[in-house]
Amino acid sequence: MTAPYSVQFHNARGRLYAEEKTGESSPFCIRSPWQRDRDRVLHSTGFRTLQYKTQVFLNHEGDFFRTRLTHSLEVAQIACSVARNLNVNEDLTEVIALAHDLGHTPFGHAGEDALAEAMHGWGGFSHNVQSLRLVTEVESRYHGFDGLNLTWETLEGLAKHNGPVKKPCPWLVEFDEKYPLDLEGYASVEAQIAAICDDIAYHGHDLDDGLRAGLLTFDDLEKVPLLKTYLDEVRALDWSGHAPLERDQRLRHELVRRVINALIGDLTENSLRLLQELAPQSVDDVRNADRPVVGFTAEMAQKNKEIRKFLYAHMYRHWRVMRMARKARLALTEIFSILSEDLRLLPSPWREKALAKRDEEGEAASRRVIADYIASMSDRNAMEEHRRLTDLSVIV
Secondary structure: OOOOOOOOHHHOOOEOOOOHHHOOOOOOOOOOHHHHHHHHHHOOHHHHHHHHOEOOOOHHHOOOOOEHHHHHHHHHHHHHHHHHHHOOOHHHHHHHHHHOOOOOOOOHHHHHHHHHHHOOOOOOOOHHHHHHHHHHHHOEOOOOOOEOOOEHHHHHHHHHOOOOOOOOOHHHHHHHHHOOOOOOOOOOHHHHHHHHHHHHHHHHHHHHHHHHHOOOOHHHHOOOHHHHHHHHHHHOOOOOOOOHHHHHHHHHHHHHHHHHHHHHHHHHHHHHHHHHHHOOOOHHHHHOOOOOOOOOOHHHHHHHHHHHHHHHHHHHOOHHHHHHHHHHHHHHHHHHHHHHHOHHHOOOOHHHHHHHHHHHHOHHHHHHHHHHHHHOOOHHHHHHHHHHHHOOOOOO
């Protein structure tokens, strides 16, 4: 039995489209609704594409750097361990963690910036909203509906895992009118866990990748108090039996796992305290609270902020990363511009969909289809599409 403030079978709100043959109405169903959600996400085209989407390094820069897929798996692993310790719904936590980045463009945040600028004045673009669009509209796998028809609780988690949505974009307003997600309140404990474990995962693995790529050095990390604490700890171990390169590799892993463990431990203990203070008796008590119930202590939140600030200055703004980001923005901007000038250049079935949307709803709707098309690409797809559209030597 999970805690009373967790999402449970008896207080679940179901799916937008009824599926009479799923057996979910029975308490003896083999899979819970959120296990079914997880399986639908894992089998989706969008999830598979994450394998070749940028986290920080472009896909072709190395086989051992994180991608959006490996990042999502690491978020899910961390989030499930926290959910277990808080005694809430692990299945729901897992599917939100796995699906939270489905809407990311190729080339990471550089690609998102390019699409956001291209869609300015046409409804905008956000990877968080795009994740919700993908699982409700863009995926086309089922006979009776578009999207994956995930449960209300999973959609709520995707829509507001970062907190109440104060200024929803036009598309989200329209979707909320059709299927209200209570945007003004907090999400479930499970969604809050997935959101903050996203930070823990990417701070840990970006440190790992940055050191592996040579963008960061161990000496650089001494500028961050929390990192220095654990760096001093692992440096003090007996490394006499290891060659220098092997020592640095093991030292890196020992450091990163200590940092992740410290963040998880603080998050778990403090969240238990916050839940004890609020004493919610239902998931709605969590949604109606005036503050999040999952979070770090003030001291650890500051240390986590210092890690983020360090990574932005020394890794995300590193000249090598910035060069690739600029090329990525230029490529996606050019793809969008070319396709928006002539919808007939889109491949089928995107072409037919864009033309129909333009005729029925206007130019903004057709541009949204182009944004969906580009966002669905992997890094490799986007690079090939740019060549096909701009390079005369490439046979289409």
